[in-house]
Amino acid sequence: NAGVTQTPKFQVLKTGQSMTLQCAQDMNHEYMSWYRQDPGMGLRLIHYSVGAGITDQGEVPNGYNVSRSTTEDFPLRLLSAAPSQTSVYFCASSYGGRTDNIQYFGAGTRLSVL
Amino acid sequence: AQSVAQPEDQVNVAEGNPLTVKCTYSVSGNPYLFWYVQYPNRGLQFLLKYITGDNLVKGSYGFEAEFNKSQTSFHLKKPSALVSDSALYFCAVRWKTSYDKVIFGPGTSLSVIP
Numbered sequence: 001n002a003g004v005t006q007t008p009k010f011q012v013l014k015t016g017q018s019m020t021l022q023c024a025q026d027m028n029h030e031y032m033s034w035y036r037q038d039p040g041m042g043l044r045l046i047h048y049s050v051g052a053g054i055t056d057q058g059e060v061p062n063g064y065n066v067s068r069s070t071t072e073d074f075p076l077r078l079l080s081a082a083p084s085q086t087s088v089y090f091c092a093s094s095y096g097g098r099t100d101n102i103q104y105f106g107a108g109t110r111l112s113v114l
Numbered sequence: 115a116q117s118v119a120q121p122e123d124q125v126n127v128a129e130g131n132p133l134t135v136k137c138t139y140s141v142s143g144n145p146y147l148f149w150y151v152q153y154p155n156r157g158l159q160f161l162l163k164y165i166t167g168d169n170l171v172k173g174s175y176g177f178e179a180e181f182n183k184s185q186t187s188f189h190l191k192k193p194s195a196l197v198s199d200s201a202l203y204f205c206a207v208r209w210k211t212s213y214d215k216v217i218f219g220p221g222t223s224l225s226v227i228p
Contacts, residue, residue, distance in 0.1 A: 004157070031214065040123070042204060042218040043158075050213050090157055099210045100146045100165045105157030 002026050006091050006106035013081040013113045021076040021109050023091030030096030032074040033058070033103070034066065036087040043090065049074055050096060081113045116141045118207050120219040127195045128227050135190040135222045137205030145209035147188040149179055152202040152221075161203075164188060175199070195226045 007022045025032065030051045035043040045058030049068040063085060065077040074093075078085060088110050092103040118139045127133045139145070146165055150158040162173025169181045179190045188205060205219040 033216075035218075040220055042118075042220040044218075045216065048213075056213065092158075099208050099214050100163060102148065102160040102163065103150075103158075103216075105150075105159070107155075107157045 004091055004093055004104050004106035006089075006109050008109060009107065010110050011112070013078070013111065015081060015083060015113060017081050019078050019081065021078075021089055021091075021111075023074045023076065023106060024072050025074075025091075025093040025104070026072065027093060027104065028071060029093035029104070030071070031094045031101075031103075032068065033092045034064070034074070034076045035090045035092065036060065036085075037090060037108075038087050046076065046089075078111075083113045085111065086113045087111060116207070116209075116215075116217055118205055118217045118219040120203075120205055120222045122222050123220075124223045124225070126225045126227060129197055130194050133192050133195045133199070133224065133226070135203050135205075135224060137188045137190065137219055139186050139188065139205070139207045139217075141186075141207050141209055141217070143209055145207045147179075147181065148206040148208065149173065149177070149188075149190050150204045150206060150218075152204065154201075158204060161190070197226045197228055200224055200226045 004025045033048040034046040044060050047066040049055045091106045094101045094103045148163045149161040152158045164171045164181045172178045202221050204221050208216040
């Protein structure tokens, strides 16, 4: 059981480049989310999805796009990378329908933008 | 505005001593409360949650948490700390509007000293 898989684990980009962070889960979870983790700021929600075809913005969505064409996959796209997007990115998933459901996290993608 | 606070960036405790990691929140209604742990270079892992009922919740690895509604607090505790408990601990609050909303605290780094 793989759980939540994120690729790549590490990435270095130049300012202005674009890239896609991949996230896949094999637990048939409806809810998926993307967070960024910065020192002293906890996890901040970028975008989330409550099911295939449905996405919405979180706390810090600017500069990021998402789509959810399947239940399993929830890629995060950086349109034009900026140094302020240097961070560790986590994907999470959970069952839908109950607010007390726990979230399962991937191992993270460490991104540096030069 | 909804918020979650972890007033201590760092908690140091001697091995074998009891530990407490504090969390307070400001969220309207009756949110669900969670604790997650993050080991170095890993994603977050669920420890325990409070939904309703007994104010003392027991979770994984001998951890427990005490919910106090009047103080809007949810402090994490363990009677006897282990060196292997050294990690980053996050408090999270989740509640339902049109969709599930979640806020993470900034995290508390726990160091257990041999």
